[in-house]
Amino acid sequence: MKYIQTILIIIISVILFSCQSGPKVIDDLSDTTFQLVNQDSVTVSFPDDYQGKYVVMGFIYTNCPDICPLITQNLIKIQRELGFPEDVQFLGITFDPERDTPSVLSDYKEVFKLNDNFDFLTGQPETVSAFMDSVRVRSQVSLTTITSDGKEIYFMNHSDKIMVLDKKSRVIIEYGGSMPQVPNLIIEDFQSLK
Amino acid sequence: MKRLLLFTFIGILMFGCNSNEKEIPSGKMELTDGWARHGKAGMMSAAYFNLTNNTKKADTLISISSDVTHITQIHKSYQTEDGLMGMQEQAFVALPIGKTTSFEQGGLHVMIIQPERDLSDGDSVTLTLSFSSMDSLVVKLPVKTLSN
Numbered sequence: 001m002k003y004i005q006t007i008l009i010i011i012i013s014v015i016l017f018s019c020q021s022g023p024k025v026i027d028d029l030s031d032t033t034f035q036l037v038n039q040d041s042v043t044v045s046f047p048d049d050y051q052g053k054y055v056v057m058g059f060i061y062t063n064c065p066d067i068c069p070l071i072t073q074n075l076i077k078i079q080r081e082l083g084f085p086e087d088v089q090f091l092g093i094t095f096d097p098e099r100d101t102p103s104v105l106s107d108y109k110e111v112f113k114l115n116d117n118f119d120f121l122t123g124q125p126e127t128v129s130a131f132m133d134s135v136r137v138r139s140q141v142s143l144t145t146i147t148s149d150g151k152e153i154y155f156m157n158h159s160d161k162i163m164v165l166d167k168k169s170r171v172i173i174e175y176g177g178s179m180p181q182v183p184n185l186i187i188e189d190f191q192s193l194k
Numbered sequence: 195m196k197r198l199l200l201f202t203f204i205g206i207l208m209f210g211c212n213s214n215e216k217e218i219p220s221g222k223m224e225l226t227d228g229w230a231r232h233g234k235a236g237m238m239s240a241a242y243f244n245l246t247n248n249t250k251k252a253d254t255l256i257s258i259s260s261d262v263t264h265i266t267q268i269h270k271s272y273q274t275e276d277g278l279m280g281m282q283e284q285a286f287v288a289l290p291i292g293k294t295t296s297f298e299q300g301g302l303h304v305m306i307i308q309p310e311r312d313l314s315d316g317d318s319v320t321l322t323l324s325f326s327s328m329d330s331l332v333v334k335l336p337v338k339t340l341s342n
C-alpha cells in the first residue's frame with residue numbers, strides 16, 4: 001500500500017513539473033510603477049516602459065570603485081555575449097540617489113563607454129527606496145572619510161544582485177551580481193528561454 | 195662517529211642540491227600586474243596589483259599615497275554577516291617572506307578617493323607604498339578600462 005502511495009506521489013510530481021511552462025517566477029513587478037529618471041534626465045516609468053522587453057538589471061552606487069564596477073562589467077559582458085539584442089534592456093539602478101544624480105550617472109555611463117540599450121536610473125530618494133524594497137535590495141551607510149576640504153564621504157554596505165525580468169515584468173532570474181561566473185549562468189538561462 | 199659524518203655529508207649534499215633548484219630571491223619587494231581604474235575627476239577609482247615579498251624579511255605595508263589625490267586608502271571588500279557587500283579600511287597588510295599578496299577586484303584594493311584629474315586610457319597613476327621595514331616603493335600604473 002505504501003509502495004503504491006509513493007509511486008502515485010512520484011507520478012503527480014512529474015505531471016506537475018512538466019505542466020509548469022517557462023521559468024519559475026520569483027516576483028511579479030508588473031502591478032507597481034515607479035517614476036525614475038535616467039542619466040539624460042528623461043523620466044522612466046518602471047517597469048511599464050520596458051513591457052515587451054527583457055530587462056537585465058544590477059544595483060549600484062557610483063562612489064563604489066570595487067564591487068559595483070564588477071556588477072557593471074558583468075552586465076556589459078552579458079550584453080556583449082548576447083550580441084547586443086534589441087529586446088533586452090540593460091539597467092544599472094542606484095540606491096544612492098542623493099549623490100547619484102542624472103549628471104553623475106551620465107559621467108559613469110560615459111566612462112564605461114555604454115550604448116543606447118544600457119541606462120542608469122535614479123530618482124527621488126523616497127521613490128528609489130520604495131523601489132529597492134520591491135526588489136529586495138538593501139543598503140546602509142558603513143564607513144565615512146573626511147576629505148582635505150573637510151567634506152564627509154560615505155561608503156555603503158549593499159546587496160549584490162543582478163536580476164532578469166521577462167517581457168511581462170516578472171523577475172525570473174536572480175544571482176549575486178559581482179561574481180565572475182554570473183554572466184555565463186545568465187547567458188545559459190537566456191539560451192533556454194529562447 | 196662515522197655515522198654522524200655520513201649524515202652530515204648527506205645533509206650538506208641535499209642542502210646544496212636544494213639551493214640550486216630554488217629560485218634565487220631578488221631581494222626586492224616586487225610589484226607586478228598593476229593597473230588603476232578609469233574614472234573622472236571627483237569620482238572614485240581603485241588600483242590593483244600583485245605584491246611579492248622577495249626580501250629576506252617579513253614586512254608590512256602600512257600606507258599608500260598617490261599623485262592624483264590627497265586621500266588614498268587600503269580597503270578590502272567583504273561580505274557582512276547579513277549578506278551585504280561592503281568595504282573595510284585596512285590599517286596594514288602583512289607581507290610574509292616569499293609570498294605574493296594580491297590586490298584584486300572584489301578583495302584588497304587601493305582606494306583612490308576623488309582623483310583631482312580624469313583617469314583615462316593611456317594615463318598613469320603613481321603610487322608610493324610605505325612599509326614598516328624597507329624603503330618605500332614608487333610605482334607607475336597604467337589606467338585601464340576594464341569591461342570583461
Ligand SMILES: [Cu+2]
Nearest residue numbers: 066269281305
Ligand atoms: Cu574601497
